[in-house]
Amino acid sequence: GENVEQHPSTLSVQEGDSAVIKCTYSDSASNYFPWYKQELGKRPQLIIDIRSNVGEKKDQRIAVTLNKTAKHFSLHITETQPEDSAVYFCAAGAMNRDDKIIFGKGTRLHILP
Amino acid sequence: EAGVTQFPSHSVIEKGQTVTLRCDPISGHDNLYWYRRVMGKEIKFLLHFVKESKQDESGMPNNRFLAERTGGTYSTLKVQPAELEDSGVYFCASSPTGNTIYFGEGSWLTVV
Numbered sequence: 001g002e003n004v005e006q007h008p009s010t011l012s013v014q015e016g017d018s019a020v021i022k023c024t025y026s027d028s029a030s031n032y033f034p035w036y037k038q039e040l041g042k043r044p045q046l047i048i049d050i051r052s053n054v055g056e057k058k059d060q061r062i063a064v065t066l067n068k069t070a071k072h073f074s075l076h077i078t079e080t081q082p083e084d085s086a087v088y089f090c091a092a093g094a095m096n097r098d099d100k101i102i103f104g105k106g107t108r109l110h111i112l113p
Numbered sequence: 114e115a116g117v118t119q120f121p122s123h124s125v126i127e128k129g130q131t132v133t134l135r136c137d138p139i140s141g142h143d144n145l146y147w148y149r150r151v152m153g154k155e156i157k158f159l160l161h162f163v164k165e166s167k168q169d170e171s172g173m174p175n176n177r178f179l180a181e182r183t184g185g186t187y188s189t190l191k192v193q194p195a196e197l198e199d200s201g202v203y204f205c206a207s208s209p210t211g212n213t214i215y216f217g218e219g220s221w222l223t224v225v
Binding site for chain 1: 144146148154155156157158161163168169171204208210211212213214215216217218219
């Protein structure tokens, strides 16, 4: 089955700087890569996703890149703000085959004032 | 449109007791998932329903866990008897086929 590795487990960045979280996956059939943000005590909230037919997607300060050959995908947050502090999870899945996603272990992002 | 709803939001039970968690998916979503996050660690897959059928239950930890989805609508996850290590947050999620997966707020279970 799919195995997703996520790094780093903890990340502290100065407010206004950029944050990068990296993930790798094992199943070459995976074609869907969502990123979820979980604030303390709340549900995982989808912030951005990318499918295997594109290499990059951007939504305001958030971007995701995908390298299918290397089975890597990354989340980039620019101009970080205090409200970006949360736990971020990457996930991967083979939609229309399994229709389920497997999560990485999460990255706790701290935005320092 | 209503999101994924879960009940109860919090539950404290004694070891050996039974707890039943309920999930109402977004209307029209054939896929329903149960995930669990224990002690602030990763979000682990438990099982996946497509309508009323169990598509994949490879993540269910043991036979103390029983999930059902009667009529392909809401789902229940029963833990019987509960053990201390079952404490955690149980998330339900739903999706249309091949599309975005939406999560509920979670059911926080504490076994004492």
